[in-house]
């Protein structure tokens with residue numbers, strides 16, 4: 001493996017993995033595989049108030065389902081572990097101290113009530129309170145207080161936070177692989193909290209420290225993290241790690257199917273489509289959110305759809321396997337503008353990927369659908385059936401609906417079809433057709449077709465009328481695949497039995 005390319009997917013286990021998060025994981029995975037690099041899963045669980053039971057397992061299961069299994073992670077282990085930030089807790093303080101010593105950070109003792117009061121008085125003047133160079137000297141922190149006082153407060157256990165100290169009015173110039181050069185003036189930034197006296201780092205400190213310790217080469221994440229980039233770059237510089245700084249790529253947002261804004265869980269509820277890869281049961285409310293897996297989608301279809309949200313291959317090609325994506329994917333072909341989520345498109349991808357599955361792969365799935373419906377049949381019998389059923393389905397669970405008539409005779413006849421297709425002389429014609437089939441040799445698709453057509457031509461009957469009525473007798477409705485295939489599969493006796501039973505039943 002190429003240890004120079006090390007990428008990480010770093011979700012916080014605050015709930016089920018949204019498909020936007022899955023896309024971030026996918027793009028990281030593709031970059032790792034393309035460069036024979038390392039794909040790392042790091043669980044960012046420092047904010048314990050937001051920890052959700054089961055979310056971590058859900059994330060790993062979703063990655064596995066999609067075939068995006070990490071090379072290093074909580075389950076896989078690796079030389080840079082542990083891969084859960086809560087298990088790395090003891091190391092962060094030392095980095096916060098380093099920043100305090102080098103004056104890049106300071107202690108702040110302002111209570112939440114005091115900060116709230118400040119916010120309100122600023123608002124009353126029509127201004128916004130920002131903890132920054134303009135106000136920090138007038139607040140309760142180690143920049144405004146005597147050091148002896150600071151030491152005493154810490155010694156007596158007064159709660160504190162450690163804040164990053166941005167220089168005022170400096171331009172931070174950053175490079176992003178998707179957005180190019182990004183420039184932000186520090187006067188627009190606040191002195192973010194890095195560490196709290198409960199011993200926990202915030203996301204920013206833990207994230208930058210771990211990316212450094214895990215030798216991450218590329219940070220590929222959602223655009224919502226772009227506002228954090230100036231702080232992260234400033235942290236790399238403050239630690240003296242600028243030469244080791246990873247390359248950054250911020251992926252465009254996934255937008256709602258219609259209207260403005262980011263795709264949300266509510267959009268899925270409103271539009272009746274999942275926004276999660278797997279079904280999720282909320283551990284507190286018990287509420288169930290649907291998942292693509294449970295709705296019968298193939299992981300290949302999910303991956304394909306997600307890849308094209310933000311990445312443009314630059315060709316007309318839309319169908320990609322994971323291997324093809326690895327070959328074609330390039331960060332420089334990821335666009336800046338948000339991509340609209342189209343719930344219809346995944347249905348199309350699912351149908352297409354279903355067709356790409358080799359027939360043999362479908363046999364076990366078909367068998368389980370049949371077993372669930374009480375049908376026992378040899379694999380060898382199914383071989384001829386799979387190519388007939390496959391083009392007719394978007395989902396595996398549709399297999400029964402599209403194939404039951406191969407295994408069971410109809411127990412009713414669609415009245416609408418009877419009315420339309422069953423004429424005075426139809427029973428007589430069907431009797432003659434049954435008679436012809438009695439002598440049709442051999443009973444294969446081709447020869448049945450020849451026998452039926454010969455009869456129709458010699459009698460000068462209408463082809464459509466006969467085939468429609470025949471279908472009604474064999475299937476009970478105006479649906480199903482090619483009749484000659486169906487007849488050959490059923491065999492002569494079953495075909496004739498169904499015809500006789502149908503004629504009797506419809507004429508009652």
Ligand code: GLU
Nearest residue numbers: 010011012044207221225
């Ligand atoms: N823990 C952050 C998240 O939940 C990670 C952001 C990043 O990749 O830096 O998305």
